[in-house]
Structure formats: C-alpha cells, structure tokens
Amino acid sequence: MTTEYSGTGDPARSLALLWRTRERPSRRGGDLSVDRIVRAAIEVADAEGLTALSxxxxxxRLGVGTMSLYTHVPGKGELLDVMLDTVYGETARPEDVPGGWRGRLAQIARETWALYLRHPWLLQVATTRPPLGPNLIARYxxxxxxxxxxxxTDVExxxxxxxxxxxxxxxVRGAVExxxxxxxxxxxxQQWWQAHAPYLEKAMDPRRFPLAARVGTAAGQEYQAAADPARAFEFGLHRLLDGIEVLVHSRQAGG
Structure with missing residues (x-):
C-alpha cells in the first residue's frame, strides 16, 4: 500500500537539495551533510520500512539531535525526494548491451527489478510527481x-x-512479499509449500476443480512453491517485449 508521495516538499528547496545548489560547506570533517543524512534515511527505510522513517x-541513527538535520534538509518531504533520486543512481547503465533494443529494455527492466529488491520501500512511494533530480534525469x-x-515517435x-x-x-511486488x-x-x-501441499492434495477434489488440480499440481511441482515471482517476471517481460516489437515493426513499415 502506498504510504508516501514524492514531490510533496517545497519545489525550490527540493530542487536545491536534489541538485546540491545551496548546500552549506562543512566546517569540520565530522559535520553533517545532505549526503550523510540521506544515506542514513535510506538505511532506516531499508531496515525498518518506510513507515519507520522520520x-x-x-x-x-546519526547520533545527533533532530533539529540539527533541519540545517541541511527542510523536512521529510524534501528528504524523501533526495532518497529516491539517490537510489535511482544505483542502476547500472552499460552502453554495450547485446540484443538490440529488446536487449536494452530487458536490461533496464532487470536493473529496476533488482533496485526494488534492494529497497522494497520504493513500492510504498507514489511517484506520479517524480523527484526531478540529476540521477532520475540521467536514468531517463x-x-x-x-x-x-x-x-x-518521441511520445511513443x-x-x-x-x-x-x-x-x-x-x-516485483510478489518477489518483495x-x-x-x-x-x-x-x-x-519451498518449505511452506512442502508443508501445505500434502494437505491440499487430500482436501481438494480434482473432480470439482479439474483445471485447478491439474495446472496447480504441475506448477507446484515445477516451482516447489505456490508461485515463482522471478520466473513469472521473465515470462511477462518477454511477452511485453513481443508486444512492443509489433509496434516497432508497424512503425518501420510505415504504419
């Protein structure tokens, strides 16, 4: 369930933080900085979930007084924007990806999948108003x-x-869950499935649910679980790329 929204902070302050245009120079090596605060915030969200973030x-986590943070970060809304932009910078962006545009889109999808697994709290942030920072722009x-x-076309x-x-x-929700x-x-x-499958086989009448019994048994034996999110992701990704390929071919044919 979404619990936070990006883009809720003051626009001028958020953009100043995202692009580091107004950060005060540190007086001592141990002083706080935007980067230290953001990294600590990401660590809190990774370990405890977004609901724990304040x-x-x-x-x-930093071992400082709360008010000292406000010298660098105006509030939680602006902090969340910089957290998002920071983790967006983690995705690899190789230039030489085999497989043409299909290979490139698949690589982007898999990098994004891995990013969500590293930072599950991303699923709790609505980003229809994205943080317009340097990492997001570079990723785009x-x-x-x-x-x-x-x-x-550009819009396409x-x-x-x-x-x-x-x-x-x-x-990725299934994998995170x-x-x-x-x-x-x-x-x-696998342990959950092994504990439940024998009882399900006894309780479910295959004459009443013939397709569920046949397909469910085959899938359960294959996955050794109720589902395989990674396998489902790869299957769906290839079907998605197949659909995009139809559009590409139509445009190349002048459609």
Whole structure:
C-alpha cells in the first residue's frame, strides 16, 4: 500500500537539495551533510520500512539531535525526494548491451527489478510527481536511448519506457512479499509449500476443480512453491517485449 508521495516538499528547496545548489560547506570533517543524512534515511527505510522513517529516527541513527538535520534538509518531504533520486543512481547503465533494443529494455527492466529488491520501500512511494533530480534525469536519458532511432515517435518512446517501468513495478511486488514473508516467518517458500501441499492434495477434489488440480499440481511441482515471482517476471517481460516489437515493426513499415 502506498504510504508516501514524492514531490510533496517545497519545489525550490527540493530542487536545491536534489541538485546540491545551496548546500552549506562543512566546517569540520565530522559535520553533517545532505549526503550523510540521506544515506542514513535510506538505511532506516531499508531496515525498518518506510513507515519507520522520520526526521527523529534518522537523527537517532546519526547520533545527533533532530533539529540539527533541519540545517541541511527542510523536512521529510524534501528528504524523501533526495532518497529516491539517490537510489535511482544505483542502476547500472552499460552502453554495450547485446540484443538490440529488446536487449536494452530487458536490461533496464532487470536493473529496476533488482533496485526494488534492494529497497522494497520504493513500492510504498507514489511517484506520479517524480523527484526531478540529476540521477532520475540521467536514468531517463539512458532509458530513452534504448529505443531511440527504431522508428517510434518521441511520445511513443516515452510511453514504452513508462510501460516497462509500470510492468516491473507490478511484477516485483510478489518477489518483495515473498522475501518479506520468508524473513518474518523464518520459512522459505519451498518449505511452506512442502508443508501445505500434502494437505491440499487430500482436501481438494480434482473432480470439482479439474483445471485447478491439474495446472496447480504441475506448477507446484515445477516451482516447489505456490508461485515463482522471478520466473513469472521473465515470462511477462518477454511477452511485453513481443508486444512492443509489433509496434516497432508497424512503425518501420510505415504504419
């Protein structure tokens, strides 16, 4: 469930923080900085979830008073924007990706998938008003280059990138939830399935649910779990790229 929204801070202050145009120089090596505060905030969100994030909690992690943070960061809204832009800078952006535009989009999708797994709190942030920082802009530039020159219009290029990002956002939820369930219960998906599958086989009448019994049994045996989010992601990604390829071919054919 979304708990926070990006772009809620003061625009001028957020942009100044994102682009570091007004950061005060440090008087001593141990003084606070925007980077230190943001890194601590990301560590809090990674370890405890976004609901635990507050200026007070970040100050505790840094071992300083809460009010000292406000010298560098106006508030939580601006802090969240810089956190987002900072983690967006983590995605690899290789120039030589095999497979043409399909390979490039697949690489972008997999990097985004991995980013969500590293920072599950990203799923709790609505970014329809994105933080317009240097890392986000650089990432967008890189993603657009993946489909530049293949016959799409500028708007179609933007739509394709949005489509891929939206697909990853939806697909990765299952993987994040599975990882969190394993962490909180101490039981892997395979262990859970092995504990439940024998009882399900006894309880479910295959004559009443013939397709569910047949397909569910085949999938359970294959996955050794109720689902395989990573496998589903790869399957869906290839089908998504197939659909984009139809559009590309139509544009190249003059459609």
């Amino acid at each position: 200026m007070r909690r970040v100050a505790e 530039e890189y993603e657009l280059r993946a489909v530049d020159g293949i016959g799409l 290029m933007d739509s394709v990138i949005t489509l891929v990002g939206g697909y990853v956002y939806g697909a 599975a990882a969190q369930a394993a962490q909180r219960t101490g039981m892997t998906e």
